[in-house]
Amino acid sequence: MDLEDLRRLRRARDVMDRDYAEPLDVPALARVALMSPGHFSRGFRAAYGETPYSYLxxxxxxxxxxxxxxxxxxxxxxxxxxxxxxxxxxxxxxxxxxxxxxxxxxxxxxxxxxxxxxxxxxxxxxxxxxxxxxxxxxx
Missing domain, CATH: 1.10.10.60 (Homeodomain-like)
Structure with a gap:
């Protein structure tokens, strides 16, 4: 995973930290990260050791x-x-x-x-x- 992907994943993680009470799902978070939902989910798990849903x-x-x-x-x-x-x-x-x-x-x-x-x-x-x-x- 390159630094640009990590930066994008961090942006989505920051959205979860800030907007946790909003209706967030993988497609919406993937849009924040400028990734496809599948690539986002795999990348998030690889970077943070848990799924986006678990983190949220x-x-x-x-x-x-x-x-x-x-x-x-x-x-x-x-x-x-x-x-x-x-x-x-x-x-x-x-x-x-x-x-x-x-x-x-x-x-x-x-x-x-x-x-x-x-x-x-x-x-x-x-x-x-x-x-x-x-x-x-x-x-």
Whole structure:
């Protein structure tokens, strides 16, 4: 993969980071990267070690965790606020990445983490995929 492809993939990844709550799919992200959907999906997986969908859902779960810690929104409201359209799929993915259902996460006391700076909390609470070491997800 050449540097130009990596730059284009990074542009699409930046869109996922920024616009995670928007309805994003592989064809739309491939257009951002100026690639065909198949080339984009293969290149993204090769560059970042996961599919575009998996990366996007991790971003959504990260944001959902922050919203659930606040406690002022229901799990359903959080699901839709982060761009998911299916409560069942959202809950399954959340449970897979976090290790507990969103309702259990929401009801837990998160006060002990209040004094931790947001930048540190984001790294320490990042959802872990498939036995990956915490904080090893790359840039």
């Amino acid at each position: 859902m991790t971003r959504r779960v990260e944001r959902a965790k922050a919203l659930l810690r606040r406690g002022d929104l229901s799990v359903t409201e959080v699901c839709f606020a982060v761009g998911c359209t299916s409560l069942g799929s959202f809950s399954s993915r959340f449970t897979e990445l976090v290790g507990e259902p969103p309702s259990a996460y929401r009801s837990r006391d998160h006060g002990a983490g209040a004094p931790i700076p947001a930048c540190v909390a984001k790294v320490r609470t990042r959802p872990v995929r498939n036995g990956e070491a915490p904080g090893a997800a790359g840039s």
